[in-house]
Amino acid sequence: MTTKATARSARRRRSRFALGLGIVAVPLVLALLGPLFTGDPGPRSASFTLGGGHWLGTDFVGRDVWRQVLHGGRTVVLTALAATALAYLVALPVGLVSALTHLRRLEDVLMRPLDVLLAVPSLLLILLVASVFAPGAAGLALLVALVNVPDAARIVRAAAGEVAARPAVEALRMQGETWWRIAVGYVGRSSLRTLAADAGIRLTGVLYLVSTAAFLGVGVAPDAADWAVMVDRNRTGLLVQPWAVVVPALLIVALTTGTNLLFDAALEKTPRTKGRRP
């Protein structure tokens, strides 16, 4: 009975994985390869028209919507990936060091400021900075990474702390292994699964934040070819030309939903590992 149930849940998991992959593939391929398949911008026509040689009509300044769609995914995807990577670049060393150190004070110095930063709502911090500087795509990636560091560092610290308490770490220490080898080779590697799960959740959150910021006009030019900007700017013509809004909105929905489904299915705990505790 148990093996049958396990087999069924494994099958369901595989089908959910395939579903997630299928959903995320469309926006991802469009975002990464789209810009390669577009020709010259061509002459502008009237705003918010349908037909007339434009497959999806024209947008608020008379540009071809299909062309904008092909160009508009790259910034969202690349900014989100860069922000996630940057967040971990800071969170990993901070979390690992504070989990492995025996100096309580060092841990406090590293982690307490992050607890304080956790208090500021993420979108608020982004808007706050945007009101003073006008960040570009790189600035937005930095900001989104910054608001993700405290939470990521806490999770790294918790995951690594659990591993660092194992007798194996003590044994490695007594063998005279270097700090680097213990931290990266054992503790880091053992907490990889937890960190991968967190990275998946974080990427989904970062995609949300990046696209929402772009929708509110942070980090993008007002007429940028960006799915979120397209949704915002073409809203005025929703009644006459819905495609200029609906297509980019659907692509963002597919991108975020697909990413979430994919990571959830890929990193779901299998019953085999569930009960294992150090």
Next chain:
Amino acid sequence: MNAGVRVRTGGLRSFVARRLLLGAAQTVAVVLLVFALTEALPGDAAVALAGDQPDPARIAAIREAMDLDRPAYERLADWAAGLTHGDFGTSLASGRPVSGYIADGFGPSLLLASLTLALLVPLGFGLGVLAARHEGRLVDRLVSGVTLAVYAVPEFALGVLLVTVLALKLAWLPPTAVGYGTDLLAHPAALVLPVLVLLSRPVCSLSRLVRAGMVDALASPYAAHARRYGVPGARVRYAHALPNALAPAAQQLARTVDWLLCGVIVVEALFVIPGLGTVLLNAVAERDVPVVQGLAVVFGVLTVVLNLGADVVAYRLTPRAGVAA
């Protein structure tokens, strides 16, 4: 028994004390961070803020309004002292006091947030309990699948799609709140879509947590033991299993405050509702720094206080779990 209770209340008291200390530090940090923003401006803040209209009169006016000629620590002290009795400074764009802006926008935002919270708790718990009761069956897979899918979708994308279908194609609901002013309660139809969009993410996360907590508890030895004693199924579910899901749910509700804030800003922009989010976005667009700072302090302190409350509640529910403080 008696000793146990005493230990627990003692633990609670010291936990609350530590948590209050952290909350105070966070409040100070928010105020400092918000203030530091103007200091971070490159070069002359007044010139930078004048932006597109760099005429000397405007620059002088900004410098005058923000007291930029005085040293930073004096301005910080004045500003912080003003904050304690509700004086948030004056707007650069209009010269009106910032507290006036906050008072204007407070009603609609509070209405949106409280309506969402009032619906969130029964909906989230209801869906979670429903899924947990039918674990592994069609209802559970349906609820779990939909909540997982919708959980990640940004409000603006979901919002425009709902507006396109429900408001424009089917014409069931008004597409925006334009023309209704701040008295939204008189036009409940205009509130349906905004609240629906605001609910989308928190309901998903809350119901998933409640489901997970209940499924765990129903599979635990103590639930099996209660069943063996002949305790009715409903009592096992609601009196023994559901409380297990309460602490993570309370924590999640606190994080919802952050989401709700983001959501309110987006939803107000999307449905043209004149609340605090709209005030904030306008101020950001006009680089009206005092208004942005005032709103940021209000939002930040609100988040700190609500998180504090949720942590204390979560600790009270599971004192052994040791919520981070």
